[in-house]
Amino acid sequence: MRMTNLKATYTRILSSGVVVVHWNRDHYDYLLLKAYNYWDFPKGVVEVDESPLQAAIREVEEETTLTELRFRWGDVYRETYPYNQGRKVARYYLAESTTTEVRLPDNPQLGRPEHSDYRWVDHAEAWSLLTPRVRAILDWTDDIMARLARRR
Numbered sequence: 001m002r003m004t005n006l007k008a009t010y011t012r013i014l015s016s017g018v019v020v021v022h023w024n025r026d027h028y029d030y031l032l033l034k035a036y037n038y039w040d041f042p043k044g045v046v047e048v049d050e051s052p053l054q055a056a057i058r059e060v061e062e063e064t065t066l067t068e069l070r071f072r073w074g075d076v077y078r079e080t081y082p083y084n085q086g087r088k089v090a091r092y093y094l095a096e097s098t099t100t101e102v103r104l105p106d107n108p109q110l111g112r113p114e115h116s117d118y119r120w121v122d123h124a125e126a127w128s129l130l131t132p133r134v135r136a137i138l139d140w141t142d143d144i145m146a147r148l149a150r151r152r
Contacts, residue, residue, distance in 0.1 A: 012082065015090040016052040017043025018060050018069065019141045022097050022120060028145065030126045030138070031102065033063060034117040039129040041137070043090055052077070056093050063114055065103040069095035073148060078140040080133050092137050094144055 019041045020031040032039045044059035046052050053075055061067050073094050080090045100120050104113040121129065126138055 012086075013084075013088045014046045014052060015043045015088060016046045016055040016059065017041050017090060017092050018056045019092050019094045019137060020060060020064075020066065020069065020097050021094070021141070021145075022100050024120075024122075027122055028096075029100075029120040029122055030141075031064065031066075031097070032119050032121055032126060032129060033104075033115040034119075035115050038131065039119075040134055041092060043092065052091050053093060056091070060095075062107070063104070064118065065101075065105060066097050066099070068099070069097060071095045073144050076144060078137055080137065083133055090137075092140075094141050 017040075021028040022031070031042065033042055042060045042063045044055065044062070046055040050058065057069065060069065071093065075093065077091050077093045079092075082089050102118050104115050104118060106112055107114045119125075119129075123138070123142065127135060130138060
């Protein structure tokens with residue numbers, strides 16, 4: 001009997017999002033969105049006809065109505081380690097919002113908002129709400145912002 005080496009082939013799904021920050025007197029607050037029992041930054045699947053950065057900007061607008069993001073730190077990004085049984089990776093960019101006015105509009109496909117809640121939180125609260133996979137992104141954003149502050 002001849003054995004064939006069968007390799008599972010699949011395409012990894014790339015989600016793309018933005019760590020949205022807002023300056024609050026002496027520190028940055030982070031925008032977190034809640035879906036089910038998990039908090040995360042705004043993100044969603046990259047569509048065929050768009051770049052990951054375009055997808056990230058689109059997802060922020062679709063999920064929060066925020067449109068005027070400032071990518072003060074450039075188009076740098078960080079990806080999570082694979083999750084969802086190794087099928088997904090999330091890529092995050094870092095941008096500042098001049099406003100904290102967020103709305104959670106209905107997703108046309110779901111007939112309801114994609115997220116049940118949102119919060120602007122400081123670093124300590126973000127850390128307490130996020131999963132370890134997303135905490136690595138939070139640490140990365142702190143490093144990026146600290147580097148810029150040292151250059152001033």
